[in-house]
Amino acid sequence: MEDSKRINEMVIDRVQKRLDLGAKKYGDTISLEDKRDMVEEGLEESLDLAVYLSCALIQIQHRRHEKKPNSITTYDMTLIMEGLGKVILEGKELKDYDKVNHAQQLVDRLTEYANRCWDVSKEEE
Secondary structure (H helix, E strand, C coil): CHHHHHHHHHHHHHHHHHHHHHHHHHCCCCCCCCCCCHHHHHHHHHHHHHHHHHHHHHHHHHHHHCCCCCCCCHHHHHHHHHHHHHHHHHHHHCCCHHHHHHHHHHHHHHHHHHHHHHHHHHHHC
């Protein structure tokens, strides 16, 4: 309950700051005799808002789809899994069961990691 009260106070503070800025910019608060077309002013502000929100959405989507320096792509994971598959087969041929078990555990951990990444990417959509 305390957090929502704090947020409400922050909203009121921001509105007051905008009103103060408008009064400074236009010389006074909006009066009943103001001759501006408030509907037109509101529509223009709404169009500006649409532009700003669209830009913000595009930036968010761009950041979400940027490859992070330590991220692993699907293709990377495919190559890793293929390589581990070969290690497992080679280990079986050489009867190196420690290598086989270790490689299989690594496959299992990577599969779990890939599934978690998949779940997170689906939640973000």
